[in-house]
Amino acid sequence: MLSDPSPRSARMASRLPEPGPDEREHSQRLLQLLRTQIAAHGPMPFAQYMERCLYAPGLGYYSAGRTKFGAAGDFVTAPELGELFARCVVNAVQPVLALLGGEADFLELGGGSGAFAEAALRALADAGTVPRRYLILEPSADLRDRQRERLSGALPAELRARVAWLDRPPERDWRGVLFANEVIDALPTTRFTLRQGEVYEEHVALDGEGRLLRTDRPADALVAAAVRHVERDVERRFADGYRSEILPQLPYWMQAVAGSLVAGLMLFVDYGYVRREYYLPERDDGTLMAHYRHHAHNDPFHWPGLNDLTASVDFTALAEAGNSAGFGVAAYLPQAQLLLASGLQAAFEQAYAAAPDEVARHRLAQEVRRLTLPEQMGERFQAMLFARGLDVLPLDAELLAADQGGRL
Numbered sequence: 001m002l003s004d005p006s007p008r009s010a011r012m013a014s015r016l017p018e019p020g021p022d023e024r025e026h027s028q029r030l031l032q033l034l035r036t037q038i039a040a041h042g043p044m045p046f047a048q049y050m051e052r053c054l055y056a057p058g059l060g061y062y063s064a065g066r067t068k069f070g071a072a073g074d075f076v077t078a079p080e081l082g083e084l085f086a087r088c089v090v091n092a093v094q095p096v097l098a099l100l101g102g103e104a105d106f107l108e109l110g111g112g113s114g115a116f117a118e119a120a121l122r123a124l125a126d127a128g129t130v131p132r133r134y135l136i137l138e139p140s141a142d143l144r145d146r147q148r149e150r151l152s153g154a155l156p157a158e159l160r161a162r163v164a165w166l167d168r169p170p171e172r173d174w175r176g177v178l179f180a181n182e183v184i185d186a187l188p189t190t191r192f193t194l195r196q197g198e199v200y201e202e203h204v205a206l207d208g209e210g211r212l213l214r215t216d217r218p219a220d221a222l223v224a225a226a227v228r229h230v231e232r233d234v235e236r237r238f239a240d241g242y243r244s245e246i247l248p249q250l251p252y253w254m255q256a257v258a259g260s261l262v263a264g265l266m267l268f269v270d271y272g273y274v275r276r277e278y279y280l281p282e283r284d285d286g287t288l289m290a291h292y293r294h295h296a297h298n299d300p301f302h303w304p305g306l307n308d309l310t311a312s313v314d315f316t317a318l319a320e321a322g323n324s325a326g327f328g329v330a331a332y333l334p335q336a337q338l339l340l341a342s343g344l345q346a347a348f349e350q351a352y353a354a355a356p357d358e359v360a361r362h363r364l365a366q367e368v369r370r371l372t373l374p375e376q377m378g379e380r381f382q383a384m385l386f387a388r389g390l391d392v393l394p395l396d397a398e399l400l401a402a403d404q405g406g407r408l
Contacts, residue, residue: 015295015297016292016293016295016297016302017292017293017295019303019306023303023306024303026059026064026305026306027303027304027305027306029059029305030052030053030056030059030060030304030305031212031304031305033052033056033059034049034052034204034212034304035206035210037052038204038205038206039206042205043203043204043205043215043217044203044204044205045190045201045202045203045204046189046190046191046201046202046203046204046214046300047188047189047190047191048188049204049300050188050189050300050309051188052304053300053304053305053307053309054186054188054308054309055139055140056305059305060305061305061306061307061308061309062139062140062142062143062186063140063141063142064142064305076294077112077181077182078181078269078335078370078371078377078381079112079113079115079116079119079181080112080113080115081367081370081371082119082351082363082364082367083119083122083123083351084339084344084347084348084351084364084367084368084371085116085119085339085371086115086116086118086119086120086123087119087120087123087343087347088338088339088342088343088344088347089116089120089179089267089269089342090120090123090124090127091123091127091342091343091347091396092267092338092341092342092385092395092396092399093177093179093265093267094124094127094129095394095395095396096176096177096264096265096390096394096395097124097129097131097176097177098129098394099390099392099394100175100176100263100264102132103132103175103176104129104131104132104175104176104177104264105131105132105133105134105135105174105175105176105177106120106124106131106133106134106135106176106177106179107135107136107137107166107170107174107176107177107178107179107261108120108134108135108136108137108179108180109137109178109179109180109183109257110137110138110139110180110181110182110183110186111136111137111138111143111144111147112143112147112181113143113146113147113150114146114147114148114150114151115150116179116181117134117136117147117151117163118150118151118154118155120134121134121151121155121159121162121163122155122159125159130159130162131162131176131177132162132176133162133163133164134159134162134163134164135163135164135165135166135170136163136164136165136166137165137166137168137169137257138165138166139167144165147165148165151163169256169257169258169259169260170260170261171260172260173260173262174260174261174262174264175261175262175263175264175389176261176264177264177265177266177267178257178258178261178264178265178266178267179266179267180266180267180268180269180270181269181270182269182270182271183268183270184247184250184268184270184272184313184318185270185271185272185310185311185312185313186308186309186310187247187249187250187253189245189246189247189288189311190202190223190226190245190246190247190248191243191244191245191286191288192219192223192227192243192244192245192246193216193241193242193243194238194239194240194241194242195216195240195241196240197237197240198218199218199219199223199224199227199228200216200217200218200219201216201217201218201219201220201223202214202215202216202243203215203216203217204301211301212301212304213301222248223246223248225248226246226247226248227246230246230275230279233275233316234275234276234279236279236281238279239281239284241284242281242284243284243285243286244278244279244283244284244285244286244287245286245287245288245311245312246314246317247314247317250317250318250320250321251320251321251324251325253321254321254322254324254325255324255325258322258325258327258386259325259326261388262388262389263388263389263390264387264388264389264390265330265385265386265387265390266322266327266385266386266387267383267384267385267386268313268318268383268384268386269335269338269381269382269383270313270381270382271312271313271377271380271381271382272287272312272313272314272315272382273312273313273314273315273382274314274315274316274407274408275314275315275316275317275408276316278312278314278316279314285298286311287311287312288300288309288310288311289309289310289311290302290307290308290309290310291307291308291310292306292307292308313382315332315382315384315408316408318384319332319384319405319408322384322386326388327386327387327388328386328387328388329384329385329386329405329408330385330386330387330393330395330400331383331384331385331395331399331400331402331403331405332382332383332384332385332403332404332405332407332408333382333383333399333402333403333404334378334379334381334382334383334404335371335372335377335378335379335380335381335382335383336371336372336373336374336377336378336379337383337399337402338383338399338402339371339372340372340398341396341398341399341401341402342396342399344368344371344372348364348368351364352364352365
C-alpha cells in the first residue's frame with residue numbers, strides 16, 4: 001500500500017482504476033528514490049515531494065512515457081478538445097503580434113501534446129501574423145519528442161521551420177507573446193498549516209514500514225512571511241488547523257520566465273480563484289488534487305509518479321508576481337468571457353459549416369459547451385493578461401469590457 005493507510009485513503013483507492021504491472025514497477029522505483037532521499041535528509045518539504053513526483057528524470061509524471069493528455073490519458077485540457085480554443089487565443093493576441101511586426105516571437109510554456117501549437121500556428125497563418133519564431137519551453141524530453149513528432153507530421157514545412165524548443169527561458173531580450181495554459185497549477189506548491197497561531201510547513205516523512213506520511217515542521221522565514229502577507233490581504237487570521245497551499249517562489253519564477261520579455265503580452269489560463277475566494281475559511285484543506293485516468297482524488301501519496309498533482313491558482317498572487325516583474329495586468333476574466341470576446345461564435349460557425357458530417361458537428365457543439373459552461377471550464381478557468389513595453393494596448397474592446405480586475 002503506497003498511500004497513507006487511513007480509512008478514507010483506503011476507500012478512495014478502492015474507487016480508482018488499478019495500475020498495470022509496468023506502472024506499478026515504475027511507481028515503486030520513484031517511491032524507492034523518495035524513501036532514499038527522505039532517509040538521508042529527513043522529512044521532505046511537500047513542494048520538493050511534488051517536484052519529484054512530477055519532474056524527476058525518467059520517473060516523474062511529466063518525465064515518463066505514458067500518455068498524459070486526452071481520452072487515453074489522465075485529464076483533458078482545452079486544446080485537446082479541438083481547435084476552437086487555440087483560434088480564440090490567437091484572435092486575442094494577434095493584434096499585439098501585428099503591432100510588433102517581424103520581430104515578434106510567440107513563446108508557449110509547457111507544450112502538452114502539441115495540440116495547441118498545431119492549431120495556433122494554423123490560425124496565425126490564416127491571420128497573416130505568423131511570428132518570427134514559435135518557441136516551446138518544454139522541460140520534459142518525452143513530451144518534447146511527442147510535440148516534435150506531431151508538428152512534423154501535421155504542419156507544412158514553412159510553419160514547421162518556425163518552431164524551436166527551449167530548455168530554459170530566453171536570456172536575451174525579446175518581443176512578442178507568452179502563453180501558458182494550465183502551467184501555474186503544476187508548479188510545485190508549498191503546503192502550510194497553523195498551530196497555536198504559528199505557521200508550519202507540510203513535509204513528507206516515512207512511517208516505521210517505509211510508507212509515506214504527512215508531518216508538519218515550523219515554516220522558514222520565506223513561507224511564514226508569504227502566509228502572513230495573505231492574512232493581511234484577506235484581513236483575517238487563519239485558524240489553527242487551517243491547511244492550504246501557497247507559492248512563495250512565484251515572483252522569482254515569473255521574473256525568471258518572463259523577465260526578458262521587454263515588449264508584448266502574456267496570457268495565463270488556469271483554474272483558480274482570486275485570493276479572497278481561494279482562502280475561504282471553509283476551504284480548510286486547500287485545493288490540492290491528484291488526477292489519474294480521468295479520476296480526481298485528494299491523496300498525493302497514491303502511486304507516486306502515476307498521478308498529475310495540481311493546486312488551484314491564486315490569481316491575486318499571479319497578478320502580484322507579474323507586477324513585481326514589471327508587467328501591468330491588462331485584463332482578468334473567466335475563460336468563457338475571453339473566448340466569447342475573441343471570436344468564439346464566428347470560429348464555431350465557420351467550423352460547423354465546414355464539418356464533414358453530423359458527428360463532427362456534434363463534437364463541435366460539445367467542445368463549445370465544455371469551454372464555456374460555468375460548471376465546465378467556462379468559469380472554473382480564469383484568464384489573466386499582462387502587458388509591458390507597448391505604446392498602445394491593441395486588445396479587443398469587448399475583451400477589455402469583460403475585465404474583472406477589480407475583484408483581485
